[in-house]
Amino acid sequence: MPRELRFETRAIHAGQEPDEATGATIVPIYQTVTFTQDAVGSHRGFEYSRSNNPTRAALEACLASLEGGRFGFAYASGMAAISGVMQLLSAGDHVVAADDLYGGSYRLFTQVMPRFGVRFSFVDATRPEEIDKAFEPATRVLWIESPTNPLLRLIDIAACGEIARRRGAQLVVDNTFATPFLQNPLALGAHVALHSTTKYIGGHSDVIGGAIVVEDEELAQRLQFTRNATGGVPGPWDAWLTLRGAKTLALRMREHERNAARVAEFLVGRAEIAKVHYPGLPEHPGHELARRQMRGFGGMLAIELRGGEAAARRLCESTRLFALGESLGGVESLIGYPWSMSHAAFPPAEKRRKGVNEAVVRLSVGIEHADDLCADLAQALELAARAG
Numbered sequence: 117m118p119r120e121l122r123f124e125t126r127a128i129h130a131g132q133e134p135d136e137a138t139g140a141t142i143v144p145i146y147q148t149v150t151f152t153q154d155a156v157g158s159h160r161g162f163e164y165s166r167s168n169n170p171t172r173a174a175l176e177a178c179l180a181s182l183e184g185g186r187f188g189f190a191y192a193s194g195m196a197a198i199s200g201v202m203q204l205l206s207a208g209d210h211v212v213a214a215d216d217l218y219g220g221s222y223r224l225f226t227q228v229m230p231r232f233g234v235r236f237s238f239v240d241a242t243r244p245e246e247i248d249k250a251f252e253p254a255t256r257v258l259w260i261e262s263p264t265n266p267l268l269r270l271i272d273i274a275a276c277g278e279i280a281r282r283r284g285a286q287l288v289v290d291n292t293f294a295t296p297f298l299q300n301p302l303a304l305g306a307h308v309a310l311h312s313t314t315k316y317i318g319g320h321s322d323v324i325g326g327a328i329v330v331e332d333e334e335l336a337q338r339l340q341f342t343r344n345a346t347g348g349v350p351g352p353w354d355a356w357l358t359l360r361g362a363k364t365l366a367l368r369m370r371e372h373e374r375n376a377a378r379v380a381e382f383l384v385g386r387a388e389i390a391k392v393h394y395p396g397l398p399e400h401p402g403h404e405l406a407r408r409q410m411r412g413f414g415g416m417l418a419i420e421l422r423g424g425e426a427a428a429r430r431l432c433e434s435t436r437l438f439a440l441g442e443s444l445g446g447v448e449s450l451i452g453y454p455w456s457m458s459h460a461a462f463p464p465a466e467k468r469r470k471g472v473n474e475a476v477v478r479l480s481v482g483i484e485h486a487d488d489l490c491a492d493l494a495q496a497l498e499l500a501a502r503a504g
């Protein structure tokens with residue numbers, strides 16, 4: 117698919133030519149384990165669905181195009197994609213990781229990978245000098261998310277790419293929050309763009325998945341080999357659902373962002389709230405960086421309640437449209453309590469040090485009508501104020 121075609125066009129056509137066998141306009145769900153061979157050793161590009169599957173291949177081509185990379189790899193979940201990168205490392209290797217990470221990544225990095233001899237240093241990645249200091253001769257990977265979860269801090273991807281290159285390491289960017297519609301890490305100097313497609317790319321909270329996109333062929337071969345050897349692939353049905361979600365990513369992201377901006381503006385004016393974290397607000401410390409490296413500010417925001425933990429918990433339990441639940445990025449609005457949900461894996465002192473305290477509530481703003489979302493938050497904030 118020519119790279120000069122616009123994002124919306126690539127989302128609908130990249131990897132999705134009419135089916136060669138039947139002419140089907142929509143990529144079929146190739147629900148098959150194996151592919152009949154014409155002769156021993158002679159097949160039509162597909163042998164066994166762990167190694168390759170046409171529905172999955174369509175999704176991978178589409179995601180590669182959306183991220184502006186040459187090679188896409190779909191995984192069974194975001195964590196399987198993250199594990200896929202980890203499986204490229206060997207005992208003795210070292211990773212510098214941002215300390216502001218999805219709790220599941222932190223759990224993998226602190227409770228699983230060290231058993232295999234891979235070491236991690238966690239740094240405040242909003243400060244490039246801290247990243248540089250943490251590098252060792254054995255550092256192979258610099259791992260960041262931007263915007264971060266849940267406080268939407270911005271990390272300078274180009275600066276991280278420059279450090280990684282200078283130090284002979286690879287920069288991995290978990291681009292789940294931004295999505296390829298708003299940010300392309302490879303164009304900013306990253307080696308790997310990674311997604312939990314469970315979130316905005318799938319977009320309807322009905323399918324778990326992950327993806328990696330890279331430009332470098334040698335890295336692609338290692339990922340293909342390792343994924344085939346370890347097996348963390350999605351089934352064809354899940355790949356198809358994710359591909360269907362990706363088609364409307366641009367439309368949804370515009371609405372998510374429009375609604376998030378409205379909700380942020382509404383929350384800034386509320387007495388119950390001490391702080392609103394949304395990169396689209398001019399007073400957000402990452403606002404200028406977001407303007408430089410993103411094409412919008414996204415649909416996620418976090419708030420801190422003046423009434424502390426009691427108010428935050430009551431808010432989470434009092435909304436009617438915002439569903440209290442794990443995950444983000446679906447068309448429906450979600451509310452979450454990072455302290456005991458997405459960030460449960462972090463030790464309490466570590467959470468407080470990073471500003472993820474007991475008063476923080478995270479919102480994934482959906483694409484319902486913004487007036488209804490603000491009204492829902494208003495009634496819930498009134499109840500929360502009584503608890504706080």
Ligand SMILES: Cc1ncc(COP(=O)(O)O)c(C=O)c1O
Nearest residue numbers: 193194195218290292312314325
């Ligand atoms: C930023 C980020 N990365 C990775 C993941 C893991 O993805 P999955 O739940 O699809 O395994 C999540 C899940 O919430 C996430 O928020």
